[in-house]
Amino acid sequence: MSMIARILVSASRLTICLGTAFAVSSTQAADLAVQESTSVAASPDKVWAVLGKFSGLPGWHPAVAATDIVKGVDNQRGAVRSITTKDGARIVEELLSYDASKHNMTYRISASPLPVTDYISTLAVAPAGKGSKITWKSRFKRDPAARDVDDAKAKEIVAGMYKSGFDGLRAALGEVPR
Secondary structure (H helix, E strand, O other): OOHHHHHHHHHHHHHHHHHHHHHHHHHOOOEEEEEEEEEEOOOHHHHHHHHOOOOOHHHOOOOEEEEEEEEOOOOOOOOEEEEEEOOOOEEEEEEEEEEOOOOEEEEEEEEOOOOEEEEEEEEEEEEEOOEEEEEEEEEEEEOOOOOOOOHHHHHHHHHHHHHHHHHHHHHHOOOOOO
């Protein structure tokens, strides 16, 4: 085989390899982010008294029927909660960090029917004037197996969970939902 023929064969193989690599990488889900915030009249301590219990979702989130700590200790890193929604869905989450003095916690979803993967979220409360600002944010990927859900819809679903939670929080605090 001539030198030119070997170069052409090598170039063809490289083109095939690069094309395959591009096709594989373009099918991988992109990192997505959602951040929602709201303000309430209650102090950060009063808000954290409602939000700050890892197992306390049924007390303020309207979609949650029950939360059980199935591993570890509530509010301690490594605790795992099993959430049952009012429609019977089950979500399992692990507490990654918890700081009561700074009013924040970070957790990840390890199992859920949501059309997302690699979901990590932080819920935080900060002073804002005479009240508080609550921020709920996450990073995740759209689950490629959820073929009827695109990136925008996955973000909309997560944002809807946060907004619903904020309405429930306001109700638990005795404030009027927006």
